[in-house]
Amino acid sequence: DSGVTQTPKHLITATGQRVTLRCSPRSGDLSVYWYQQSLDQGLQFLIQYYNGEERAKGNILERFSAQQFPDLHSELNLSSLELGDSALYFCASSFGQGAGVDTEAFFGQGTRLTVV
């Protein structure tokens, strides 16, 4: 168990809808990352938050947004969903206080999103 919790584990929704994925990082970790894993695109970095602030942005669509709350949990919001958004969405966390560049990231089990 990595200590990173993602909910829900599975989500099936229709095109055009909006969903929210939730991530609770490891206790003490300040950084949260979101990744999308699909068969054709591999593991794509979406966005990173560090202690409540956006730190880095990857290949995140404008229809997608995220935030990190004061208690450090994070939510990824996906709107106007399309069939191509079906994928496994991972959250990872790292960097407790005092951590450095040698710190690895710990991944949750993922949320499998199916858009029908």
Added chain:
Amino acid sequence: AQSVAQPEDQVNVAEGNPLTVKCTYSVSGNPYLFWYVQYPNRGLQFLLKYITGDNLVKGSYGFEAEFNKSQTSFHLKKPSALVSDSALYFCAVRDGAGGSQGNLIFGKGTKLSVKP
């Protein structure tokens, strides 16, 4: 920009034989390199990392990786493969542009298949 490449989509080995999963990297500055493993329907699990020091890094489950600066490679190895090692393996590099809290950039993954 930082990047990693995994030149093989799949590696097949017989149980008991040594295995190598290849990774090459491209970074500006010091490379911070990681290997992760993903079992079916699971999140990514950290195996090992290279930050500095000894070029041979030992990790979980008997895996090790050899850092080679002149060849810009960080190949994952195991002396004797097990059927249970069959999984998807990802090489990753820390994005130096993000500073010490940079996100991880992943290769496209290599599927390892170990046959009895």
